[in-house]
Amino acid sequence: MxxxxxxxxxxxxxxxxxxxxxxxxxxxxxxxxxxxxxxxxxxxxxxxxxxxxxxxxxxxxxxxxxxxxxxxxxxxxxxxxxxxxxxxxxxxxxxxxxxxxxxxxxxxxxxxxxxxxxxxxxxxxxxxxxxxxxxxxxxxxxxxxxxxxxxxxxxxxxVIALAAGAAVRQSARLAAPLERLTAAAQALGGGDFSVRASPSGLREADQAGQALESTARRLGDVLARERAFSADVSHQLRTGLTGLLLGLESSLSRLGADLAPAVRAALARGERLQEVIDDLVRLSRDSRMPSEQLDVAALMQELRQEWHGPLAEHGRRLTITVEPALPPVTAQPAAVRQILRVLLDNALRHGQGEVTVTVADVGPGTAVEVSDRGPGLAEGVDPFVRSSGHSHGIGLALARSLAEAEGGRLVLSRTRPPLFSLLLPGDDS
Missing domain, CATH: 3.30.450.20 (PAS domain)
Incomplete structure (x- = not known):
């Protein structure tokens, strides 16, 4: 129009x-x-x-x-x-x-x-x-x-002719920045987030151009994060679904095998996959909702019940230690649950030996550390980079993005043996 x-x-x-x-x-x-x-x-x-x-x-x-x-x-x-x-x-x-x-x-x-x-x-x-x-x-x-x-x-x-000449010049000076802003806004609407506002010498027009440029940059970052989030979620779901299918195919390939354990394992994996889907859907819908106080003890108990069995099947222990009198933590439980699931799944797939989860008070917030006794990562490998060529990179990238969305950080504190630290902000209220 x-x-x-x-x-x-x-x-x-x-x-x-x-x-x-x-x-x-x-x-x-x-x-x-x-x-x-x-x-x-x-x-x-x-x-x-x-x-x-x-x-x-x-x-x-x-x-x-x-x-x-x-x-x-x-x-x-x-x-x-x-x-x-x-x-x-x-x-x-x-x-x-x-x-x-x-x-x-x-x-x-x-x-x-x-x-x-x-x-x-x-x-x-x-x-x-x-x-x-x-x-x-x-x-x-x-x-x-x-x-x-x-x-x-x-x-x-x-005098009137001079005023008309000055008016033509001034009108061009006033209209040119607005015309450039219009073109930039149209480009932004067309999906070009690289718009840049050139200075015009008019404070109001320059402020509007800077606001448009900042908006374009933020929209580009948001869209990039959304695309990365979608790719990471797709990977997480495919990984769980692949494990479920492989378990069923392995049971069907053994003639005369009792299928009841395989069915129960498939049901457990399906339920866990359903929980992952529910959490990710909730996070995508409630990304702008305020965080709530996190029940750390209840979350650790939930992780113990979920991951004790899979680790025990491989002859590995799960040790969870929670320091007493922890400060209140503000975060969305679904986000923290998904981050820890990624870390524990990474330890299960790529680590060795005992898996240790430690929750400690670090002053301004709370740290959740996940470690195992595996060989860790090679030198120069960034586990959070999707293009690193490692299968664990995509899941850890998702975990890091979820941590940053909650105002926290996910870092690799030690490479060998690997130690991942999730830093969560405290409750300022």
Whole structure:
């Protein structure tokens, strides 16, 4: 099923560009209004300065023919008006309401007839009798404002374009690690446990990659252990079944032999094989269940009853010694039972002489040692390696894996004569 939704690259691009455009708009609109007011106020201030200069330069008697001073900008329309707003000389409309408003003796400004105009009364002892009106085309002011707006708009587009470029780069930087994680997760789902997360410089993505890599490694280890466990269990079951079949075939090959002992032996082996199957099935199902306190004495008594007969058939003794006042041991009984069965079966098949089982207190836990008087192992042979070529290697490998699953250890403490030590953790509670 294909995942639906907006790609991260596009989402990051849209968000960054949208936020940038909104920020530019929120900044640009007030700035545009401020620029408009600034240019208007600057023009009005210049006109007021020119009007005051003209008003100071002309006499206050309107009946005398007047001549405007020179030196004024060529785009200015300068005219003299009566306090009633009638033009008396100069340029401008025949009647100006702006000029009439200056009869109060103050300077006024407004847009009149397409011009931005300022009126200033000519100073007089008897009150204003003449008003100077100075105007400039309002289109020139608007043109300056529009040029400023175009410049700000161009800068805004540049900023948005730079933000879009940064967004493309940032979205690629954010999406690339996630895309690699997706590919790694798909590979992991396909059974590739060798995925490795390359660093991206993003802490969260690197942490997710490391978690995925660690998960892949753990899953690979778990799967490898499960496969090895299955192979070891299969070997253990085949070994017991082979012994049972060989016993029956040997009895059937002897003509006239009493089959009752063979049947009883086969039944005993079958029951023991059934117990092995039950224990292994229970261990595979309850591998994550918490361990319980182990009854060491009861387990040793069970082993005595199970292995005394098979060893006695070969003229060998079984000696079990349990030290008193042992510390509590936490482990699954089925796991410890299977480990000791492997050790005793190994001693029966490959050892000689008396088989000794000793349970002793070793401080932080309990040690169960199994030894016999056989020749032991050759130099350089690891009994726990499945590929060693020895038939006892697979069973001991299973025993070691069971011991490690219980938080303990199974080691070969002595090679000749062989001595295997099972170290079980104590009960911390």
């Amino acid at each position: 294909t995942a639906q939704g907006v790609p991260l690259r596009r989402r990051v691009l849209v968000v960054i560009v949208s936020v940038t455009a909104l920020a530019v708009a929120l900044f640009l609109v007030p700035l545009a209004v401020a620029v408009n007011l600034l240019y208007h106020d600057q023009t009005v201030a210049a006109l007021q300065r020119d009007a005051a200069w003209v008003a100071a330069a002309v006499p206050d008697e309107p009946r005398v023919p007047l001549k405007l001073p020179t030196g004024l900008p060529g785009d200015l329309a300068v005219g003299g008006y009566s306090v009633l707003g009638t033009r008396m000389f100069g340029d401008g409309p025949g009647h100006s309401s702006l000029a009439a408003s200056s009869k109060d003796g103050r300077v006024h400004d407004t847009v009149e007839g397409g011009f931005l105009a300022v009126s200033a009364p000519v100073p007089s002892d008897e009150g204003p009798a003449l008003v100077i009106r100075v105007a400039t085309p309002n289109s020139e002011v608007a043109e300056r404002v529009h040029e400023a707006w175009l410049l700000m708009g161009g800068l805004a587009l540049i």
